[in-house]
Amino acid sequence: MSVERVLQADYDSWLDALEEGDGYYLRTDGEATIPPLVTGDADLERVPLARTGTVDSKTVIRVPHPDFGEDAPYVVALASFGPVTLTGQVTGIDPEAVETGLEVEPTVLESGTDAERFVGFTPVDGQEVTDE
């Protein structure tokens, strides 16, 4: 697969796959990345995304983006899934209980105001966390 373009569709189809439990990342010239991507003529390999990731960094946002005004406080985290890192909102857990090292599964969320989809994380079952 050779890609010389950046299309919104690349990201949308990536979200579709993530939503269906078939998340992936792209590997080109040894670099792992998430669509959309411009690569010129480099070979692209589609590699399955790890089923679970780990929270590397997190923040509880208390002064919200206006698109999420009703949702504050909410947590945005960076979570690593092997060689790639995703940015997402963490749901299904008390915001205060999100810690570095929390094991999460990726999901796809939709904002209430403009129906745009984005990455979410939910805690993997069985961890000692406080439910919302």
Next chain:
Amino acid sequence: MAETLIAGVGATDFGEHAGRTGRELFAEARSSALEASGVSGSDVDALYYGNYMGETAEEQSHQAPLMAAGIGTTNLEATRIENACASGGYAIADGVRAIESGAADVVLVGGAERMTNLETGETTAALARAADELHEGRPGLTFPGAYALLADAYMDRFGGSRDALAHIAVKNHANAATNPKAQFQSEIDVADVLEAPTVADPLGLLDACPITDGAAAAVLVSRAYAERNDLEAAVSIAGSGRGTDTLALQAREDVTRMRAAESAADAAYDQAGIAPEDVDVAEVHDCFTIAEVLALEALGFYEPGEAITAAADGETTADGERPVNLSGGLKAKGHPVATGVGQLVELTKLLAGTHPNADAVADAEVGVTHNAGGTVATAAVHVLEVDS
């Protein structure tokens, strides 16, 4: 010997300018810079003007010709530069490049921003657009939220406390207290910072810079022009560097390292022929307390993980070994987004001995400005030297 001299600087007060437009603010800064320089507006070859959010704040794109109007000549190149919060720093860098290439003898660099006329939500949304819309905007990452992620990652990796961060805010407020241009001319203490409402954990309201209106400008001239016209310029720009990183934090190998600023600093030091230890004083991009920490490490003043205690230990305070943000910084002087030229104005005065806080660095020869865009996806670093 540096080819680019700072012939004059000027700025509005930073703060709230209710009822004034960006062009009024810039005209004030531009006029005072030209007056201080002794250069006629008709000699200006180019204007490089930084502005981030004119479309949102004033429904005005294409601002460069607006800001050039009335300068005294229509025979000039005028360009607006937008690199988020680093727009001003990039305007300076383009000005230096124009002079050093021989394309221009006189360049006006500047920046202006109107922000306080927007509601907080509108400002929050406008600032969030400096991040990656797909990966960061959509999940609702705010600008303070993005820096909070950096702070969380930094403290998780290296340790450090909110208390140490608070000392940075306290230091910069103390410096601003004696700067009549500053938005907050009042001192605060560590308890004030720790007790302020949290914006995005671990950062509170007093870890963050304010929302600010303001404008700044500087007249840069070639050494040849200065000699032909008997201009006195106390300070030169000896090094100019820029760097770029990925826009999204998630694409970075290590979010505790600001590679754009490291590259910019390397390039600027190289051009000036200096090393980090030669720098006597710095104005750095402290949009949040953690941002000052990351800046000091990217500039090579500290090893990774070691700058967080610099303010608490008194190393970067006014009486410290290398004062940082003697102007009050973005944190207390204020941060009209195109803030890079404001740093240049303040540092020029500090080195020339004309700043109210200049006594703290009376013997300083070399200063650095560090201006960052977004979460340091772009950065511009300039080395200023007292011109002997």
